Amino acid sequence: MKICTTIREARAACGAARAKGRLGLVPTMGALHEGHLSLVRAARVQCDAVAVSIFVNPTQFGPSEDFSEYPRPLERDQGLLEKESVDIVFAPATDEIYPGGEVTWVVVDGLSDKLDGRSRPGHFRGVTTVVAKLFHILEPDAAFFGQKDAAQLAVIRRMVCDLNFPVEIVACPIVREPDGLAMSSRNAYLSREERSRALVLYCALRRVQQEFEAGEQMAEKLISAAKEVIACEPQVALDYLEVVDPATLDPVEQTSGKTLVAVAARVGSTRLIDNIILDTESK
Numbered sequence: 001m002k003i004c005t006t007i008r009e010a011r012a013a014c015g016a017a018r019a020k021g022r023l024g025l026v027p028t029m030g031a032l033h034e035g036h037l038s039l040v041r042a043a044r045v046q047c048d049a050v051a052v053s054i055f056v057n058p059t060q061f062g063p064s065e066d067f068s069e070y071p072r073p074l075e076r077d078q079g080l081l082e083k084e085s086v087d088i089v090f091a092p093a094t095d096e097i098y099p100g101g102e103v104t105w106v107v108v109d110g111l112s113d114k115l116d117g118r119s120r121p122g123h124f125r126g127v128t129t130v131v132a133k134l135f136h137i138l139e140p141d142a143a144f145f146g147q148k149d150a151a152q153l154a155v156i157r158r159m160v161c162d163l164n165f166p167v168e169i170v171a172c173p174i175v176r177e178p179d180g181l182a183m184s185s186r187n188a189y190l191s192r193e194e195r196s197r198a199l200v201l202y203c204a205l206r207r208v209q210q211e212f213e214a215g216e217q218m219a220e221k222l223i224s225a226a227k228e229v230i231a232c233e234p235q236v237a238l239d240y241l242e243v244v245d246p247a248t249l250d251p252v253e254q255t256s257g258k259t260l261v262a263v264a265a266r267v268g269s270t271r272l273i274d275n276i277i278l279d280t281e282s283k
Contacts, residue, residue, distance in 0.1 A: 001082045003089045007137050010090040014051055014138045017087055021048025024170075025140035027131060030054040030091075031071040031185035032080050035175040039144040040084045042172050047142060051088040052081055053134055058094060059102050060126030071185060090138065097133060106132040108155050108162070114249040115151040115262055116273065119239050124155050131156055135165050142168040146175075148182050150260055150275045154249055174274070176202070182274045189270040197233050198267045201274045204229040204241070208261050212278050217254045219243035222261065230265070239264040239271065246277065255280055 004010040017023050024047030026039045043050045054077055061067035074091060081089055105125050111117070112124035135143070145153050157169050175183045180202035181195070190198060204226040211225045226241055244251050246260040255278050262275040 013088045017049035022141045024050045025143045026052045029056045030077050032077045033183045035183040038175050043144045049087040054091040057130040105129050108159050111155045128159050144170045148174045194268045200233040205276045237266040
């Protein structure tokens with residue numbers, strides 16, 4: 001496994017890998033868990049070589065968010081990736097990615113202001129800028145993202161389409177703990193009591209799935225059913241719960257084809273997100 005800390009090293013390593021076949025990229029902020037590793041395994045199956053970036057990107061954090069506290073267990077992460085037979089790890093310092101500060105941005109208008117973008121102004125501007133940089137530096141043939149970050153996935157797909165990046169965007173299923181909690185690096189912030197309360201998000205989504213499978217297709221009623229469940233945990237502060245088109249993130253009145261049900265909430269000081277896809281064609 002080759003570890004690169006500079007753009008020059010990473011470009012050389014990825015260029016050599018592409019010369020031998022298809023290169024897959026898994027962009028991460030580190031603090032790896034089984035969800036990240038599932039992306040690595042998907043990339044390993046679909047590609048000839050796998051690169052993983054580890055970079056806690058400052059531009060996607062708001063001024064009151066957890067950038068300074070975000071976990072950075074780099075040696076542990078590298079050990080996990082070595083066990084997964086990753087070929088290249090790109091772990092740059094902040095000034096390697098932003099050598100002159102942050103003055104040039106990649107912005108996906110409209111989409112970037114929905115769901116998490118509405119709650120975290122400027123967040124997706126930071127995401128799309130750093131992902132565009134990674135695509136430009138590493139030139140992967142495919143990039144692998146988790147379905148848990150559904151709004152991010154929609155924004156990145158639109159960016160790739162609009163800017164003609166020759167990169168296939170591959171979405172991989174949410175990986176959950178045995179009790180259903182979606183895996184997240186931020187789960188480590190939760191106390192034992194908060195960890196128990198956080199399960200209400202998955203319970204609410206399960207309730208939506210049950211109502212949908214019983215024949216309910218009206219978004220308003222699906223949202224009401226989910227909110228009833230969340231109300232049972234008054235110490236969980238709901239940010240949003242929406243039923244939207246997964247590509248445009250626009251609210252829909254009723255399910256049709258594939259429909260995204262997305263939720264975000266604060267459990268204590270920790271903000272968590274989760275979602276499910278309802279598919280009318282699979283019923």
